[in-house]
Amino acid sequence: MGSTQLCKPPCGRQGHRSVYLKSQHKIVIFGGYAGYHLDDFFVYDIKENMWSLMEECHDDGNSNRLSPREVFSMVLNEQRQSIVFFGGKDEDYRYNDMHEFSLVTKKWYRLHQGGPRKKIDSPKKTTVPKETLLNIPSPRSSHSCIMIEKLQQMVMFGGYDGDDWLNDCWIFDFTLNKWTKVNLFTKHLSENSLKIFQHGFSSHVAVFDDIRSEMLAFGGWTGEMDINAMWTITFPTLNELEFQSKLGNIIDRNQLSDISIITFSSS
Template sequence: MYSNRSQQQRREDSIILGPVSPTDSQTQESQYKYLPLVTKAIQDQLDPKWQECKIKGKNLSPRSNCAITIHQNDLYLYGGYQSAEGILKDFYKLNLRAEYFYWQNIKCEYEPGPRCCHTLCAFKDSLYLFGGQIADSITTNEIFVHDVNLKFWKKLSINDSYPQPLDNYCATVYNDQLIIFGGFYTADTFKHSNDLYSFNFKLNSWIKLNKSKGRQPSPRDGSSIAIHDQILYMFGGKNGDLRYNDLWKFDFSKQEWHFIPVNSLSDIPMTRSGHSLISYQNELVLFGGIHDITWELDDLYKFQINLQEWKMINKDTSRRKELEVPSPTKSNRNSFNKRRSIKLPSFVRPLSLRKSPCSSPKKVRSSSQSQNSCFYNNQNGLQRCDYKNNNSSINTTINYVQERKQLQKFKKKEAMLKLFDVEINKRAIFQDDCNVTEKLKTSIILIGNPKQDLKLAKGALTEFGQQIVSKFLLPLSNGQNTIHGKKPCARDGHAVAIFDNQMVLFGGDRHTMSFNDLYLLNLKQF
């Protein structure tokens, strides 16, 4: 049954029943209250040396341990590894001088097959692919050649001079030779390598360069090499769980290795593997790598060859400094906690504040000690502290660590929620019937993509007038194929190459999460 009321009456009722809308000034104040936060979030990521390439069309699947090289204006990429798909065998190229960046899949009748932890290099009009993994724990020493003009692959015949099957080595091109160092042999020996080989493109023959038994780098994989002025430089790598941050040079004229003692100890990079090292003018440029399990790096260094010293360009931002130990809450204080002048035993302090690794509290505490006392060492010798309560030190340690972790969680939660808080004296203006709805409104204003025509009361165009993709991306500027100022996150297993005065970086992974992003580093802005 239809209602007899007119449409005008229904419109008036909807106006009366609807919420009262705030004034224009109040609306603008709610929209732009968090402008400084967005500005700071954007500026924290700004780095004029870097720019991220925007890919038009379908992007590649994320991967690490792939191989890239540059021939003329084209970037070529082959293979890689992705945890969900395994070892890849696709082959692509990308024109770095094009108006738009897009990956072009190269199909050939005959292909090398799946590869990761291998190398790809360019010599004249050919691309050379050597070694790497072809399956789980299976490597190869095959060399394939791709003709850029005719677009076909050819496998070279293996002779006695070829090294054993090898993967995770480092390589570079020197004159008409491919130079490789280190890696891991998996054929029969299953060991790390410190061999230095040279492959002649014209003769299809290998030569072992480090035949002398003098001082030389220890066996390793995951290192990186670069050549400057007929000198080969090698940095870092790992042998099992042991990682290095040593720098070596190999003189091709003398066929000898020499360790490089640097002048400054303050800016020496941390130990790492899976990083990248390139040569530019009179400097070596080092980026990323992995320092420890789940600790990938995003720092940037340069080694000044003339001064023989490292200089940090960007420090590592992948880890935050650990918070100091907070004092216990009032509800959890007891007679033991009142003795603040007494230094806590090493096993009572959190693990992050211990000076040296220590075994479990049960092993540290002797059975002959009283339940109400403990012993610890300080600068004056052995000291004793008595506890007035009857609880064991082990239970106190567990409770203290749990309280500290819980307090840290609360602090992080408060810091995150602080972004969405409104000042007390202005809450009535923006108050909504539902707290969840209010939080969602604020978050949309903070990280959303506002309209272009939003303006302040004075008519000045705000930073929301720029095209902002999200809180974590930067405004688009100066061109249609790159995002200027966007730098890569921490990673290892990425691939790099030099194009003009820029370092091209692709992919890599962090905590088994692979990337498919492409970056350019302006080497002139150092």
């Protein structure tokens, strides 16, 4: 990762995000909240048990650098050797901008500007123009994102926009540099699970199982209660029969209690 500036450990915080650099045995941490919103960028060397500041190139004046915020998403794109950030919030706004930090050039890039920011604590419900919603996800925080390396796609699900808890699902294709909203099929959900899904939720966690080609999300907050459901979003195969068989295998699985099945296709 080049030269590093050793430093003290990060201050206590919440709402920050991290990724693991497997090839370097290091953890990268960005931002969060500690009584004020942070934009500090740290690297923890697991082998050496040492903290350092992330090396950053300032040739462009950091005009594309992520602003201080919390509860955003942060994923590692191994093929591009970069870290990708989306959304989050600060004291005033929720965002739907998307930034990328190159681990090679140490530069920040803006993948898209995002639509109108959504004001925090607005006296009335705010809306985002339809033309924005058709192209990119709405401003949000406490959503989840996972990376599918072999497809060079990032999948985002749920979150909170300041007014509503969300249940929408989007895919960002790094090859096309484009967002696509996907339709979620929920016919396999129980009545209770369907009710939770339709309401939407935030603050869940998600991972991608590249062996089974499914995204698993656990827990979350509906605004009224914490939930302990395990959701799976299954990615269709090219063969519909294989896809149906895969669903059957998931439904029969009994290692997890309270599994809900969600499958999707592009809209």
